[in-house]
Amino acid sequence: MSHANAALTPRARLRLARLIVDQGWPVARAAERYDVSWPTAKRWADRYAVMGQAGMGDRSSRPHRSPNRTPQPVVRKIVHLRWKQRLGPVAIADQVGVAASTVHAVLVRCRLNRLSHVDRVSGEPVRRYEHPYPGALLHVDVKKLGNVPDGGGWRYVGRKQGLKNRDATPNKPRNPWYHAKLGTAFVHTVLDDHSRVAYAEIHDDETAATAASVLRRAVAWFAARGVLVERVLSDNGSAYRSHLWRDTCAELGITPKRTRPYRPQTNGKIERFHRTMADGWAFKKFYSSEDTRRKALPAWIHQYNHHRPHTAIGKATPISRLTNLSGQYT
Known part of the structure; x- marks a missing residue:
């Protein structure tokens, strides 16, 4: 194998072989000229005579047969x-x-x-895919988060104080034990498969009407940045199996796709984004109320898209891929 200090690189081998084959130099003289042994010079000359310039490269050292190989x-x-x-x-x-x-x-x-x-759930080899340009496929999903009570949640103040804060939160319905029901924050997320650029909105439900309206605004948001959406991939939630979702996709000129049931690996990009979002925004620091946490989401989404390096795209920021390929981002 040729290396930095090799006596014969592929180019030098070619010159040596041409001296012997084309110009008729004796093998011993050519070997002395290039400071190699006689058998080495003869080997490269014979290979040049049979294969020409293409034979000057290194061959694999793998044997032709392996009789003791594992059955x-x-x-x-x-x-x-x-x-x-x-x-x-x-x-x-x-x-x-x-x-x-x-x-x-x-x-x-x-x-x-x-x-x-190996995928830890299915036991099958991990198959990674990426669409070739922005807009070829959007992943959509909903992340459910319990609302934060006034005064902070149990993750930062402890379960005892967290329960007191929950019960003290005003204007909330009560369960049979008279504890306040804070409700759920539904984060509707749209993620571009190629660039990993994310768009997210927080709502109080995950109905088909809400999901369809989020898709409309997300498509408009991507269109303003020069990205034409072609397909959208979702799980089998009721909102994404509805006629309204189907009709909205048809109106927008988008082909709707759904994953196989119980196969979150298929849209793993957005599943991983939700984990990153939970660590970087939802549970990263103390929030004194749900309103405070919701107001912090746009700033975190901007930081994720514009400033956070993404390992899956060569440690570049997601927006850089959108910028480089669309050329219309502002």
């Missing part, structure tokens, strides 16, 4: 135990009857040596 039935059993039971090399080796090092080599070859390569 395929054993490989399949190793892969099955890794997928379905998440066993390590030692445990798999004990069940299969081969060395742990052999199991590890098989897992490396099959790209299963790290459990992060």
Whole structure:
């Protein structure tokens, strides 16, 4: 293999071979000229004579045959135990009857040596996809969060004080035990598959009418930035199975798509965004009321889109991908 200090790089090999084959130099003289051994010069000259310039590159050192390679039935059993039971090399080796090092080599070859390569729920290899340009696919989903009582929630003030704050929050209905029912904040999120740019609104319900109106505003928001939406992917929630959602998508010229039931991996980008949103906004700091937390969401969305590096897109910001490809962002 050629390297920085190699006597013969592919270009030097070609010059050496041409001296011998094309110009008729003796092999020993050409080898002395390039400070290599006689067999080395002869090898490159013979390869040039047969393959020409294309033969000057390095060949793989992999053998043509591997008679002692692990049989395929054993490989399949190793892969099955890794997928379905998440066993390590030692445990798999004990069940299969081969060395742990052999199991590890098989897992490396099959790209299963790290459990992060396998989906922890389904036990299948992780299949990552990304649409080629902004607007090709939007992910939509709803994140449900319990409303924050006046005075702060239990995560920061403790359960005892949190219950007191909940009961002291005015203008709230009561349950049979006379505790205040604070309700739920429904964060309707729209995420672009290619750029990871996010759009979010908070509402008090997740009805079809609310979901459809959020989609309209999100499509207009992306259109103002030069992005034409083609498809929208949702789960199988009632709002997304409604006739209103279907008619709204048809009116906007969008093809609606739905995931398979109980398969959140399909729209995992927005599922991961919700986790990031919960850590970075919803539960990051103390909020004295639900109104305070809701007012903080636009600033966090702006920080996420414009300033937070995203590891899945080369540590660039989501808006940079939207800017580079659409060229119309303002």
